[in-house]
Amino acid sequence: MLDSKYQKFHDEIVKKIERERIFTDKLHTLAYGTDASFYRLIPKIVIKTDNAKEVQDIIELSNSMNLSITFRAAGTSLSGQAISDSILIITSRKFSDFKISPDASFISLQPALTGAQVNGLLARYSKKIGPDPASINAAMIGGIAANNASGMCCGISQNSYKTLKSMKLIFADGAKLDTGCNESKEAFRKSHGEFLKSLKSFSDDTKNNEELKAKIERKFKIKNTCGYSLNALIDFSDEFEILEHLIIGSEGTLAFIEEITYYTVEDLKDKASSLIYFKDMNEACSAVTKLKLAKDANKITVDAVELMDRAGLKSIENDPAMPAFIKDFDENITALLIETRAISDKQLDIQTAQIEELLKEFSVVRDIYFTKDVAEYTLYWKIRKGLFPAVGAVRVTGTTVIIEDVAYPIECLAEATLELQELFKKHGYSEALIFGHALEGNFHFVFTQDFSDPKEIKRYDDLMNEVVHSVAVKYQGSLKAEHGTGRNMAAFIEIEWGYDAYIMMKKIKSLFDPKGLLNPGVIINDDAQAHLKNLKTLPATNEIVDKCIECGFCEPTCPSNELTLTPRQRIVINREISRLESIGNKKEAKEYKDLYQYDGIETCATCSLCSTACPVKIDTGSLTKHLRAEQISNTGKSIANFVANNFSATLKGVRFGLHSANFIHKVLGTPSMETMTKTFRDFSNSIPKWSVTMPIGTNIDLNFEQKVSDKKVVYFPSCLNRSMGLNAVSKEEKQLFETTVELLLKAGYQILFPENLSNLCCGMPFSSKGFNEAAHTKSSQLEQALLKVSNSGEYPVLCDTSPCTKKMMESFTKKINIYEPIEFALEFLTKDLEFTAIDEAITIHTTCSSRKMGLEDKFKTLATLCSTNVIIPADVKCCGFAGDRGFNFPELNKSALRHLKEQTAGAKMAFSTSKTCEIGLSEESGLDYNSIFYLINKVTKTKTL
Secondary structure (H helix, E strand, O other): OOOHHHHHHHHHHOOOOOHHHEEOOHHHHHHHOOOOOOEOOOOOEEEEEOOHHHHHHHHHHHHHOOOOEEEEOOOOOOOOOOOOOOEEEEEOOOOOOEEEOOOOOEEEEOOOOEHHHHHHHHHHHOEEOOOEOOOOOOOEHHHHHHOOOOEOOOOOOOOHHHHEEEEEEEEOOOOEEEOOOHHHHHHHHHHOHHHHHHHHHHHHHHHHOHHHHHHHHHHOOOOOOOOOOOHHHHHOOOHHHHHHHHHOOOOOOOEEEEEEEEEOEEOOOEEEEEEEEEOOHHHHHHHHHHHHHHHHOOOOOOOEEEEEOHHHHHHHOOOOOOOHHHHHOOOOOEEEEEEEEEOOHHHHHHHHHHHHHHHHHOOEOOOOOOEOOHHHHHHHHHHHHOHHHHHHHOOOOEOEEEEEEEEOOHHHHHHHHHHHHHHHHHOOOOOOEEEEEHHHOEEEEEEEEOOOOHHHHHHHHHHHHHHHHHHHHHOOOEOEOOOOOOOOOHHHHHHHHOHHHHHHHHHHHHHHOOOOOEOOOOOOOOOOOHHHOOEOOEOOOOOOOOOOOOOOOOHHHOOOOOOOOOHHHHHHHHHHHHHHHHOOOHHHHHHHHHHHHHHHHHOOOOOOHHHHHOOOOOOHHHHHHHHHHHHOOHHHHHHHHHHHHOHHHHHHHHHHHHHHHHHHHHHHOHHHHHHHHHHHHHHOOOOOOOOOOOEEEOOOOOOOOOOOOOOEEEEEOOHHHHHEEEEOOOOOOOOHHHHHHHHHHHOOOEEEOOOOHHHOOOOHHHHOOOOHHHHHHHHHHHHHHHHHHOOOOOOOEEEOOHHHHHHHHHHOOOOOOEEOHHHHHHHHHHHHEEEOOEEEEEEEOOOHHHHHOOOHHHHHHHHHHHEEEEEOOOOOOOOOOOOOHHHHOHHHHHHHOOOHHHHOOOOOEEEEOOHHHHHHHHHHHOOOEEEHHHHHHHHEEEOOO
């Protein structure tokens, strides 16, 4: 229950914002209130906002009632700046409008676009935004700007502060300002004249304080996100430029960023990277210093230098992408991952040669080698970006992973880093490792911490106090280089900056937020123990997900990320249930389980795309399958086993149902059919949703003429395509089975079919629901049948459905060469058939299974063989249909494909490799999605010898 003041706020805000986007229950406040940091506060109220007007309404209401608010985008923040114990405002993924200038020199962005999405929008112009944090695939623009996030290559020259053009802001009193609009600025000057006058006086006072001015200039020559961006006070004279640059890095404590306009930067395509191994840390840091000085003197071009110490290398040495010899390195070896970019391949060769020449004097344990191979250097950088979560994955279950973020002046880099290593040893953090953006003197150090033991917390505090004095006092560095102050370093700002600077920061906070209601406790916090309070534990729940550190990298890939919960949030709730059960609080645990059923279990697509984004491959879909299996009764298992053992009859029942639905549709017409089935579903959602894209029942006929040939292929039509045909409005004339047979015969194959085909299934319909025994039964039957017909794996096996193919690959124990449509077409049909690309615009959808099999790029290649105009929707991953889940939970499909129609505009034909996916895709796009085999059959003919 909410206390009276929050209840009053709630009762007022529901008049302006849909009740469905306002959360006060324990499940959603905990799930939505969790970020990537090692702190936890649980908000009283969480509100998902869709637009700036809603944010303004919340700010005005909370201001009138003296209630604090916190703004949050993706929640990849690492220092505790995206959590609240009051009102948490989340910018929903609908906050995603953008506008690119005609020459692409700048781009205006709402806060919920991820950095990767933005760079995708700019790619066609060979442009990108400056900031490039390791979390760019998940981090949203609002957080990137509010934290002044930088990253691997942008340094301090291309961060948000340096590439800012203008902003749209909402202030603590509800006032709005567009710094790119003269009319808006004039209106603000009239309404907030005293505010601007005070801001100007802050700037003048700082410029006149020679000692403070000199300190600011010196400290912002390196990365620094500790405290407010005081450099704005000395870099600019115009009040509005001062204001907007103060907002950068202010972590939601000064205003809400409604929109930001960035100047874009060139995205040079010619790149080369080298992973270089030095004999020790001192040698590597000395090399970095020389590289930095040479770059500053324009003697070399180097875009990024990432350091990884031996402990960091050890955490990733078992990754298949890493060279095997790393395992043989001694404990002192330190690596630098160096990248240089150029305007041409010829210039790239010159630049790599210059770097190699400069590094000749240093002791390396392997020859220096720069690679231009995109796949090779992309793997290196992917591993580097995933280093922090990867380290978290090897921690002891139940402990927390800590990542700190410091920067040193480049001239003392080696000395300071060696001292940092000694501090780890002194305090017993033997597992600690160091990595980071060495070219900017910016290092992250990572270690694991037990927050359940007061002695361990004391050890952590002792370490941090020594680190603070070493970094900020002795070496005059930054306690936070790019992760933001948050709660983590708020207690130490005065130690780093001194009295005068800290007082100025307090003045800034008071000017923008007189009542202290915007994200209190972040940046400005007088509690010297703030960094030790509200610490988050990560209790064990299930070994499938126990290694998760709640970084949030998984969230953009999840089809339910806007509808219910994300993989990270599902793990958060499961951990809380396990914690409650471990202390005997089964009543509250049961309450969470009941709340979790729909959000966590029913609307999880179990597509496992989360594992492809997770640096340590955590598969929350597998957790959901495990939980579903636990819920199955013995009766349910018996029914599943009966279905599995009478599968042919089951498919007949499916065909009968589809035929019946189609007959009724013909009689009633589409509008009446939709109304009737909607009425039935309003009564019970166990009744499948009907739509015009629902397939008609079909059967297959194995009796067709073919010649005996040395080229043999085993064709396994999935049970889906043996029972589900085209929909009633499809323009195609032949069923998929007929089309596939025609295509294979055209290519000169003799087609073989497994015995007892009508009773065969890969087992996926059972395993996705947790019926593991029945799934194993069907999978084993199919394996034996395919092994026999393929002559013990001699002939290739083609399955016409990608998800089924992947299930077979995962389940089979014998060596059988199994192909789904994409890979079969590229490996075999391109040799046997002549492709003539059509000019009609097509669109393709790569299924989750195909993505996990690494076929996304191959599908694009295949599509371009068939059409000169291929449209691939940028923001569509999993379709959310999830086998048959789309029939009973169509809202999951609808949410997952919310961008599909707009992003496939102009396409005339649409293709994929899974019947159920095609049902949902057709429903949400208005296009008729069919198997890619239809298109291949259309654009090919037999090669003439």
